[in-house]
Amino acid sequence: MSYAAFTGWFIAVIICLSAILMQASRNGNDLWLSYWVDTTTEDSQASYSMSFYLAILCLFCIMNSFFTLVRAFSFAFGGLQAATKVHNRLLNKLINAPVQFFDQTPGGRILNRLSSDLYTIDDSLPFIMNILLANFVGLLGIAIILSYVQVFFLVLLLPFWYIYSRLQFFYRSTSRELRRLDSVSRSPIYTSFTETLDGSSTIRAFKSEDFFFTKFSDNLTLYQKTSYTETVASLWLSLRLQLLAAFIISFIALMAVVGSQGSLPVSFGTPGLVGLALSYAAPIVSLLGSFLTSFTETEKEMVSIERALQYMDIPQEEQAGSLYLNPDWPKQGVxxxxxxxxxxxxxxxxxxxxxxxxxxxxxxxxxxxxxxxxxxxxxxxxxxxxxxxxxxxxxxxxxxxxxxxxxxxxxxxxxxxxxxxxxxxxxxxxxxxxxxxxxxxxxxxxxxxxxxxxxxxxxxxxxxxxxxxxxxxxxxxxxxxxxxxxxxxxxxxxxxxxxxxxxxxxxxxxxxxxxxxxxxxxxxxxxxxxxxxxxxxxxxxxxxxxxxxxxxxxxxxxxxxxxxxxxxxxxx
CATH class of the missing domain: 3.40.50.300 (P-loop containing nucleotide triphosphate hydrolases)
Structure with missing residues (x-):
């Protein structure tokens, strides 16, 4: 909600609407193609009907391209606007913070907010959120199409959805805390580095180079542990989702072959709709994996917004005053x-x-x-x-x-x-x-x-x-x-x-x-x-x-x- 406010509510609504309409135009294009396959036979093809079908397909393609461009440009503009507002507000809050805040807060921690966290807000957060939005509307479109074409596929996915929800719950809660540990363990590196630079002459005078080198190495090792664990957790999820995807795609392909023999009581619909269902069912698990990954990554990237918001709530110096001074004040200096x-x-x-x-x-x-x-x-x-x-x-x-x-x-x-x-x-x-x-x-x-x-x-x-x-x-x-x-x-x-x-x-x-x-x-x-x-x-x-x-x-x-x-x- 805070990030959407930084982006601007009007831009946020435009982004969501353009993403939904982009997916709707894409699904409409596929449905129209399936309808064309079912209604057109080799014996009855008229030139005007071919032009009509192609014209509708071109219309859907133009609409999809237009809404894709609107979503891309609005997301880029909103991301830049949010990054600018966060940077300016954070810098303004820090500049107007009282001296006690800087006495009590290590410089490395402030530097971490203004470097790593702001870089995330500037660059990676809009990118991963754009992927998340595309995955979400893609899953929404698939769910609507499969519900329309064949409910049987949704029934098959129910047990797998339970497995998927358990995986994503375990992975999200773990990765979110790992990202917080990653951000927290980075601050001592900045602090140790700046302290060593500022006190290099004192360190050399007391011959304490080994002590400070060991201290810096320990901080770096702790950061590498959290970063490595975060990478391992991502690979853990990827392996299980790929196994799940392979099993579901194999099962759907087998059921399509068996169903074509007429041995099942459930009808698979027309050939065009069957092909549409298969083409939509095949990538659903990979799309679920991509959605979970992007959702989790967005959640982790949002930690940077959370940390920036913490520094936007710090106490501020009282700026107001009812008296206005002459340029030559004070005259006596009493x-x-x-x-x-x-x-x-x-x-x-x-x-x-x-x-x-x-x-x-x-x-x-x-x-x-x-x-x-x-x-x-x-x-x-x-x-x-x-x-x-x-x-x-x-x-x-x-x-x-x-x-x-x-x-x-x-x-x-x-x-x-x-x-x-x-x-x-x-x-x-x-x-x-x-x-x-x-x-x-x-x-x-x-x-x-x-x-x-x-x-x-x-x-x-x-x-x-x-x-x-x-x-x-x-x-x-x-x-x-x-x-x-x-x-x-x-x-x-x-x-x-x-x-x-x-x-x-x-x-x-x-x-x-x-x-x-x-x-x-x-x-x-x-x-x-x-x-x-x-x-x-x-x-x-x-x-x-x-x-x-x-x-x-x-x-x-x-x-x-x-x-x-x-x-x-x-x-x-």
Whole structure:
């Protein structure tokens, strides 16, 4: 039903009607040919009657060709439309999914949905469904013709139908679960492969190549087991159906010979109808086998639709908002947290507990604390990556909860802790909306002390590899900082942007931020005390609570302050 909805109900009705009319025209052609055989004798043939019979046959052939073309084109169009809708809706749902979904879902599982499952929906599912529909209307046509010509054949098929139904029930229930196991066992291969690629340097450093190779081999072996079992099950069914078909065809041929001698009380009808019955009875079991195979394959392919529908029901970020922003918002850059409480999951303790503070516009503020203190949670709540449970966050007096989330993030700049570059030109990575000329881009690169590296690599038109692997982690952080500076936002958030650079470069960056970001509100999450020592203000968090705040120079002079103890500990 969902796949038919993706196809479009009008197209689905056209497909079914054209398939039924195609089979009806084919059966009508055979019935007319049988009638021609019975009504025409060698003694009485007129030229006009021959033309009449041929004209009717040509009419049936034209109708059959027309309905066949309609079915083929409508099925192709419906399959393409369904594939497009599934892809667009699935991608839209994933893009609008909250960050927690990606934290809890392995990347290999998502990649499996967007590769293997979508390929099935694009290519093999419409193909096998087309075969299923043709087999179904073919069986329907045979049943109607045999009922009209000779009921005796249907009576003979009753015991064989019981055997067939038992075979198909056993095979369908087995093959369906095997296909699910096949899809499930494929995801760990993607996950293991991507993890190994991302952590190749760490694996080599710890000399764990054998462990990861064995892990990947085990995942591949499990997948091969399910795939092999699925193939064996298909061969199991094929052998039994072929034996059944051979027995039934032999039996029907024997009964036709015996019946022609007149030794049976049941009449086989006219010669034309007998020939029609034999021609329709011969392929019925093979058609039943083809129908079962196509039905089972369609059921297995529908697992891909089922898996895609699962990801279409994932939670979505709240996009709506009643406030619309001016292009130059925020003007002052005042950030105010009012009794903010944040939980990543209802069962987990709060990451932020009734947190309140105010950052004045144009000030540079550092947020420090031990691991798990809630530093990154401040930025997560500011960018609405995770919805807050209570309280409010205001930027220039506007509650960000009432601002459309896309608009909010567009007006704020951030350099994340894990820098990322997209595959493509470096210019497009730094200025994706083409709002700055090359001189401004080079100026930003120079301010971030990465201009020389870019020039040596080939300039702004160099092709950045996937994930930015063309550059080191430190260089990627510097490029992300340059991208943030080009945004010209009044609020700049830095999530430990100097974590992967050496101390000398970190010192240069701090000077760059101090000199080039005057008038901007800069919020820096820091692990190095040296990065916040010269800032206007610092916030010290402890288990989601504001433990201390103030000017770092003043707090440093107070030997009883928490900041002073941090400085002493870092000096050790």
């Amino acid at each position: 950030i105010e947290f009012q009794n903010v409480t944040l939980k990543y999951m209802p069962s987990l303790p709060p990451a932020l507990c009734n947190l309140s503070f105010k950052i004045e516009g144009g000030k540079q503020v550092g947020i420090i604390g031990r691991t798990g203190a809630g530093k990154s949670s401040v930025l997560n709540s500011l960018f609405r990556l995770t919805p807050i449970c209570a309280g409010s966050i205001r930027v220039d007096g506007m509650d960000i909860q009432n601002i459309p989330v896309r608009e909010l993030r567009t007006h704020l700049a951030i350099v994340p802790q894990s820098p990322f570059l997209f595959e493509g030109l470096l210019r497009d990575n730094l200025d994706p909306f083409k709002m700055n000329d090359d001189s401004k881009i080079w100026d930003a690169l120079e301010k971030c002390h990465v201009k020389e590296e870019v020039e040596v690599a080939g300039g702004l038109d160099i092709l950045v590899k996937e994930g930015g692997m063309s550059f080191s982690v430190g260089q990627r952080q510097l490029l992300c900082l340059a991208r943030a500076l080009l945004r010209s936002s009044k609020v700049l958030c830095l999530d430990e942007c100097t974590a992967s650079v050496d101390i000398q470069t970190a010192s240069l960056l701090q000077k760059t931020i101090s000199s080039e970001c005057k008038g901007m509100t800069v919020v820096t999450i820091a692990h190095r005390i040296s990065t916040v020592i010269n800032m206007d203000n610092i916030l010290i968090l402890d288990h989601g609570n504001l433990a201390e705040q103030g000017n770092p120079q003043i707090l440093l002079k107070d030997v009883t302050s928490i900041f002073s103890s941090f400085v002493k500990a870092s000096s050790l």
